[in-house]
Amino acid sequence: MAQLRTPRQSTPGRSAPAVDEVDTSFLETLVGYNARRAALSAIDVFLQRMEPFGLKPVDFSVLSLVAHNPGITSRQLCTALGILPPNLVGMVNTLEKRELVARKPHPHDGRAMGLYLTPSGQKLMRDAERTAAAAEAEVAARLSPAEQRTLIALLKKVYKPA
Amino acid sequence: MAQLRTPRQSTPGRSAPAVDEVDTSFLETLVGYNARRAALSAIDVFLQRMEPFGLKPVDFSVLSLVAHNPGITSRQLCTALGILPPNLVGMVNTLEKRELVARKPHPHDGRAMGLYLTPSGQKLMRDAERTAAAAEAEVAARLSPAEQRTLIALLKKVYKPA
DNA sequence: TATTGTTATACTCTATAACTATA
């Protein structure tokens, strides 16, 4: 656990000193740095638990939004998840080939397609969301329930514009 | 602000319903999801503020660790930052060409090279770290100082193995 | 004229295998 300190001079005036313990204290003062490390750590666990379902985190996010928002459009998915439209196309195509989602014509907009889970998609997501919740518990095992709520609330404050 | 609810059936029994407001409540229960969104948001601000220095977040992280750990090796940088060795080489080469860092032989290990900031690297990083701190204040503007400390402490609990 | 979905494409980031020189 790095603490704030000035670099030691192991051999003052002589040749290059060696670093034994790396001081990361400045980086650790940055929210972005810590959030990124935490995200990568949590996503790593998530990745492993979702492997049996053949879902990467983005696939899971897409399917979860389709599950809770039947009829959602590609554009809405992109906005909600911060994905660019061209990069969503391939994902949805793959999920459609796996018969997890289906495209149906949008009721009010002839340009758009509404996305829906197929019955097998619904079954998969019931299991996958249960597994996601379990992975979540695993990640946040060292946090109390109150700490988890606090953490998520503070993170939302950071990324949700007023 | 999405709340927990079951999807409405705007036209029950009829054709595909349209989604007006996207419900992201399930995803928002996941630490990984929120941490990733917060990290991307913070890094976006960071990216803009570091642009005048010609530094991307990773470059800044590398230089900051070299600044606070003179003589640090590539391997130590990789471990500390979660970067793979082959991907660090190009970054250090670029920073060396810009005369911000220098490689010197390691005192105890003939295979390794110690990394150091050059005088101009030191000057750049003094300004860059000040700017980073300012960007930090900007990102966390909607958090009280106590909330910032809490957030960072909780994030560390998530990604720092016991 | 603006927007949805799409294709093609380029750029960045991340990952793996293998080599060299030193330990």
Added chain:
DNA sequence: TATAGTTATAGAGTATAACAATA
């Protein structure tokens, strides 16, 4: 035999431009 640094390369993720169909 193992490790530090490196090269080459492959794959995943993210970006912009442009087009057809519809609003």
